[in-house]
Amino acid sequence: MASSRSPFKDNKVLEREIRAFLKRHQATFAQNAKRTSAFFELATYNSVVKFYEARGYAVVAKDLKGRDRKEFVYAMSPLALPSRCSYFLATMPYKTRPAREFEIRHNLRVQSAHDVSVFVSPDYAVVERGAVVEVSAPHNFGGLGAYCYAEARNLRTFAEAKHYQPSAEMLLNFVGLVNELMPVLMTGSIPGGYPVHCGPSIFISGVGSRHVERIKASLAQRYGINVFLGVFSRPNQLCSKSNYPNVKTVGSP
Amino acid sequence: MIRQFLTGLPYAVTQPMFREYESKCSELEGWRVHSSRSDMAGYLNQAGAIHLVFALGIYYRYVVAPFGGSAEFFARVRRKSGAGLRLGGESLDPQLMASIGSAVRQFEAMAQSFGLDRSLLSLTDVKSIVPELKAREEARRHGQQ
Numbered sequence: 547m548a549s550s551r552s553p554f555k556d557n558k559v560l561e562r563e564i565r566a567f568l569k570r571h572q573a574t575f576a577q578n579a580k581r582t583s584a585f586f587e588l589a590t591y592n593s594v595v596k597f598y599e600a601r602g603y604a605v606v607a608k609d610l611k612g613r614d615r616k617e618f619v620y621a622m623s624p625l626a627l628p629s630r631c632s633y634f635l636a637t638m639p640y641k642t643r644p645a646r647e648f649e650i651r652h653n654l655r656v657q658s659a660h661d662v663s664v665f666v667s668p669d670y671a672v673v674e675r676g677a678v679v680e681v682s683a684p685h686n687f688g689g690l691g692a693y694c695y696a697e698a699r700n701l702r703t704f705a706e707a708k709h710y711q712p713s714a715e716m717l718l719n720f721v722g723l724v725n726e727l728m729p730v731l732m733t734g735s736i737p738g739g740y741p742v743h744c745g746p747s748i749f750i751s752g753v754g755s756r757h758v759e760r761i762k763a764s765l766a767q768r769y770g771i772n773v774f775l776g777v778f779s780r781p782n783q784l785c786s787k788s789n790y791p792n793v794k795t796v797g798s799p
Numbered sequence: 800m801i802r803q804f805l806t807g808l809p810y811a812v813t814q815p816m817f818r819e820y821e822s823k824c825s826e827l828e829g830w831r832v833h834s835s836r837s838d839m840a841g842y843l844n845q846a847g848a849i850h851l852v853f854a855l856g857i858y859y860r861y862v863v864a865p866f867g868g869s870a871e872f873f874a875r876v877r878r879k880s881g882a883g884l885r886l887g888g889e890s891l892d893p894q895l896m897a898s899i900g901s902a903v904r905q906f907e908a909m910a911q912s913f914g915l916d917r918s919l920l921s922l923t924d925v926k927s928i929v930p931e932l933k934a935r936e937e938a939r940r941h942g943q944q
Binding site: 581 | 809812848851886887
């Protein structure tokens with residue numbers, strides 16, 4: 547429905563209302579602006595969790611910390627030990643066979659599928675329950691500190707969040723991660739078993755040009771990966787039922 | 800116009816916002832000078848109004864929208880487990896998150912009352928924003944007749 551006020555005709559009124567809004571709320575935004583990128587990551591994590599809820603998984607927060615275990619800890623760096631972070635556990639119940647359980651983690655290190663000495667940390671990773679292993683690696687503080695990661699064979703899907711304008715290079719760099727972590731997708735043989743996960747996804751705040759849209763369609767067709775553009779205007783692209791046909795999924799082995 | 804949106808924000812956030820605003824304004828001016836489309840001229844000449852929409856969109860994308868998404872995540876954690884949220888070593892105050900959620904809703908309602916919804920505020924391309932504004936302005940006028 548068309549609004550009754552216009553940014554052209556009522557330009558002065560709009561300006562006045564903006565001033566009043568900023569006077570009331572700018573301090574709140576300014577005090578927390580240093581967290582903008584972190585907030586964007588949280589918003590995207592929320593989308594991934596919503597996808598699992600929408601697809602019939604029971605999702606619960608796990609490993610809450612603090613006094614009375616009443617704090618969800620979101621780490622901003624892959625250096626944080628997974629045992630000190632919270633995560634969501636997604637469970638798909640079945641009547642005739644055991645339930646399948648997956649951990650929806652953030653900033654988790656994942657071992658390359660090609661080379662056991664290579665690790666990358668996608669912003670979000672969905673792994674089999676209990677897949678996080680802790681070792682003492684010589685390259686990590688001379689073997690004194692715990693080094694945690696999940697093996698690529700236990701990775702079901704992953705996602706990245708980019709608070710930028712999309713570019714061809716950004717999208718194609720993401721394909722490098724797919725090749726490193728889920729190379730089976732590069733051969734066009736997408737796992738088809740149940741339960742399903744979203745395909746590897748990149749969430750980008752910017753909207754993108756027609757060229758970027760073409761690359762998005764091409765990557766989806768070739769590798770079964772999702773590129774979500776303009777996530778602020780369409781925050782539910784991953785989980786809304788009306789968009790199901792456009793979301794690429796991968797199965798569980 | 801963008802300056803009042805930038806007050807109090809850190810440089811790392813304001814610099815890309817300011818650069819984007821300046822670049823959009825100069826692109827608009829170039830379009831206005833070289834445009835041969837008579838149907839667009841009336842709109843392209845109202846640069847002040849369009850600049851305001853540019854500033855509003857930039858502020859929405861860089862500041863308001865990420866805050867809104869985090870407030871939603873906070874509400875989810877609270878609803879599901881009654882827990883609070885600790886982000887990178889700092890606990891987020893529930894009252895702060897509630898006031899952020901409320902500010903985001905007020906911003907969206909204000910913009911929406913001028914026909915500027917999320918989808919328009921998220922557009923980044925000048926050649927998409929101005930025709931969209933024109934289409935909405937014409938729809939509004941026809942709706943009033």
